[in-house]
Amino acid sequence: MDCPILVWMLFTNRELTPEEYGKCHAVLRECVPHAPVRNAPSEPETMRQMVAFLLPLLMMRHRRVPRSRWRDNITTVGKHWIEQIHHQQDDNPVVAANRARSMIGYHTSYDHNLVGMAMTQGRREDVVNIGIGIKEITAPPNMSGHDFAISLYHKLTPLEQTFIAPEQGEEVVMRRLCVLLALKQAYIKAIGQPMGFDWSRLEFNIPEKTATGDGRPLAGWEFRVWTSELGWPIPNSDGHIKQSYQCAVAFFRRTRDTKFVWHNDAKELESWVQFITLDQLLNVADKLVE
Numbered sequence: 001m002d003c004p005i006l007v008w009m010l011f012t013n014r015e016l017t018p019e020e021y022g023k024c025h026a027v028l029r030e031c032v033p034h035a036p037v038r039n040a041p042s043e044p045e046t047m048r049q050m051v052a053f054l055l056p057l058l059m060m061r062h063r064r065v066p067r068s069r070w071r072d073n074i075t076t077v078g079k080h081w082i083e084q085i086h087h088q089q090d091d092n093p094v095v096a097a098n099r100a101r102s103m104i105g106y107h108t109s110y111d112h113n114l115v116g117m118a119m120t121q122g123r124r125e126d127v128v129n130i131g132i133g134i135k136e137i138t139a140p141p142n143m144s145g146h147d148f149a150i151s152l153y154h155k156l157t158p159l160e161q162t163f164i165a166p167e168q169g170e171e172v173v174m175r176r177l178c179v180l181l182a183l184k185q186a187y188i189k190a191i192g193q194p195m196g197f198d199w200s201r202l203e204f205n206i207p208e209k210t211a212t213g214d215g216r217p218l219a220g221w222e223f224r225v226w227t228s229e230l231g232w233p234i235p236n237s238d239g240h241i242k243q244s245y246q247c248a249v250a251f252f253r254r255t256r257d258t259k260f261v262w263h264n265d266a267k268e269l270e271s272w273v274q275f276i277t278l279d280q281l282l283n284v285a286d287k288l289v290e
Contacts, residue, residue, distance in 0.1 A: 003120040003122035003127060003253070004121065004272070005118065005224065005249060005251060005272055006120070006273075006274070007117065007132065007272060007273045007274070008055060008058075008059065008116065008274050008276060009116045009247070009273060009274070009275050009276070010051060010055065010114070010115045010275075010276050010278065010280075010281065011113060011114060011230050011275060011276070011277055012113045013113065013230075013277060013278060015044060016047055016278070016282075020285075021041040021047065021050075023282075023285055024050055024051075024054060024281075024282070024285055025037070025050060027057070027285055027286070027288050028050055028053055028054060030289055031057055031288060031289055032053045032054075032057075035053045037050050037053065048110045049110075051110070051281065052108040052110055053108070054281060054285075055115065055281075056072065056080070056106055056108075056117065058281055058284065058288065059106070059117065060082065061288055061290075066290060067289055069085050070082055070083065070084045070085060071083050071084075075128055075192065077193075078192050079105070079107070079192045080105065080106055080107065080128070081104060081106075081124050082104040082105075082106070083124075084099075100123055100124075101121070103121065103122065103123060103124040103127050104120070104121050105120055105124075105128045105129070106118065106130065107119075107130055107132050107189055109131075109132045109185065110134060111134040111135055111245065112136045113230065113243060114228060114230065114247075116132050116134050118130050118131065118249045118251075120251060126252075126254070129190055129191070130190055130249065130250070131185070131187060131188065131250045132185075132186055132189070132249050132250075133183060133184065133248045133249075134246075134247050135178040135181045135185070135246045137175055137178045137245065138174070138243070139174065145170040145171075145173050145174040145177075146170060149164045149173050149177050155181070155199035155200055156200060157200055157202075160203060160204065160205075163180070163206065163207075164177050164180075175246065176206070178245075178246035179206065179225060179246050179248070180204055182225070182246045183204050183225065183248045183250070184204070185248070186223070186249055186250035187202060187221070187223075187250040190250040201213060209260045210258060211223065217258060219255070219257060219258060220253055220254050220255050221250060221252055221258050221259070222250070222252075222255075222258075222259045222260075222261065223248060223249070223258075223261070224251075224261045225247070225261070225263065226247050226269055227245065227246055227247065227264075228244070228245040228275070229243075229244055230244075231243065
């Protein structure tokens with residue numbers, strides 16, 4: 001099944017001004033009235049939520065499809081897919097087949113300052129099976145990486161817990177922990193399960209490149225894994241703030257095996273992962289309703 005995957009990662013390197021927040025929220029209310037995002041400029045969490053809902057609008061504008069020419073649909077388990085609206089009927093079977101393969105499935109997620117959207121194009125029954133997971137590689141304030149890992153043992157299987165044993169060192173523990181969490185989040189969202197799903201039902205054996213759910217192989221699934229390194233200058237100083245995020249995409253390709261793709265080369269990653277900034281969204285926010 002040849003469904004290309006494209007990922008957009010938006011870096012919220014600053015907070016919105018009250019005017020910018022109001023403009024984006026007005027667009028949200030007009031174009032995505034069902035979005036459960038409160039108008040609360042003083043709460044940074046609502047800004048991340050709002051950006052996640054606006055990314056599909058930005059993506060369709062990038063494709064030069066007017067807002068009146070596409071519809072955002074949702075399945076019974078909350079999976080989104082976009083259908084372009086054609087006002088003229090065409091009985092040509094080739095045209096009909098092409099339209100059937102033009103559906104866009106997508107999923108959005110965010111953690112701290114990174115908002116991501118994974119999307120693919122093909123048949124509706126295929127494209128909805130996509131999910132993205134994002135986890136910042138850091139422990140909460142005043143908590144060591146080891147203690148943070150232990151606090152999340154309930155989400156891991158006994159085998160996975162051995163991958164993040166304290167003797168591995170804190171840096172390795174945090175990186176491996178976030179890989180596991182990003183993979184599980186991506187898969188759980190790809191299948192349309194709520195975050196209350198028991199994460200320990202899934203097991204990712206990274207050294208053996210296998211994945212199971214309730215002990216059964218996750219045949220047909222493709223998992224792509226990469227790290228996003230972000231940074232920005234500290235005002236009135238020569239320093240920089242740096243953040244690292246572990247990211248993963250899960251997509252069901254209906255094959256017989258499970259495939260893992262690790263992307264460590266920046267040039268290779270650029271072919272399907274695009275990084276954008278908050279200002280790029282703001283520059284066209286008013287036009288997203290058109």
